[in-house]
Amino acid sequence: MLTMKDVVRDGHPILRAKVDEVTTIDEQTQKELREMRQFLINSQDEEIAEKYDLRAGVGLAAPQINLNKRMLAVYLTDEDDEPVYDLMLINPKIISHSVQESFLPSGEGCLSVDDDIEGIVHRKKRIKVRALDIDGNEVVIKASGMLSIVLQHELDHLDGILFYDHINKDTPLLPKEGAVPLE
Numbered sequence: 583m584l585t586m587k588d589v590v591r592d593g594h595p596i597l598r599a600k601v602d603e604v605t606t607i608d609e610q611t612q613k614e615l616r617e618m619r620q621f622l623i624n625s626q627d628e629e630i631a632e633k634y635d636l637r638a639g640v641g642l643a644a645p646q647i648n649l650n651k652r653m654l655a656v657y658l659t660d661e662d663d664e665p666v667y668d669l670m671l672i673n674p675k676i677i678s679h680s681v682q683e684s685f686l687p688s689g690e691g692c693l694s695v696d697d698d699i700e701g702i703v704h705r706k707k708r709i710k711v712r713a714l715d716i717d718g719n720e721v722v723i724k725a726s727g728m729l730s731i732v733l734q735h736e737l738d739h740l741d742g743i744l745f746y747d748h749i750n751k752d753t754p755l756l757p758k759e760g761a762v763p764l765e
């Protein structure tokens with residue numbers, strides 16, 4: 583099973599790489615993507631997270647476990663721990679997005695960034711993503727709210743972008759005109 587020792591940290595070159603498209607969805611790729619999803623599920627299980635010292639993750643991109651593959655997993659549950667968003671996406675691409683932006687008022691963190699870096703990370707409020715699912719079928723996902731933020735955070739990882747790259751150095755805590763905080 584994947585644990586935090588498998589998560590590469592800021593400073594590792596792959597976190598600044600533009601990772602390669604998946605050309606063949608072979609068994610190995612499917613196994614790796616399922617392991618990424620399982621890591622997120624485990625990290626949100628109190629007992630397992632405690633036992634293996636996992637940070638409660640809601641999204642993970644392949645380069646974070648040192649895989650040069652354009653794929654990501656998202657696992658978001660609601661307050662009753664029901665899976666609300668359970669995604670494994672291959673070669674994901676934003677095909678359209680809103681002009682309006684939103685942000686998490688408390689800022690963002692990252693499984694691959696150990697320091698707390700405060701500041702607002704402006705994201706598109708809504709995005710439409712096209713990808714392949716684990717069986718190679720094309721999917722189109724329209725995301726808003728937390729899912730939109732998580733997906734943009736993970737998509738950035740595939741292009742070597744980390745959340746703090748988006749923070750305004752001079753006015754880190756100042757929301758942009760028209761940007762909407764996500765409650």
Ligand SMILES: CC(C)(C)[C@H](NC(=O)Nc1cc(F)cc(F)c1)C(=O)N(CC(=O)NO)CC1CCCC1
Binds near residue numbers: 642690
């Ligand atoms: C970095 C970490 C703090 C572990 C963050 N977790 C997180 O946001 N958990 C969470 C969020 C909720 F809204 C409700 C809840 F119950 C738990 C996370 O997994 N990521 C994913 C990551 O680092 N991917 O590379 C960072 C988030 C910042 C914004 C989107 C994803």
Ligand SMILES: [Zn+2]
Binds near residue numbers: 691739
């Ligand atoms: Zn991250």
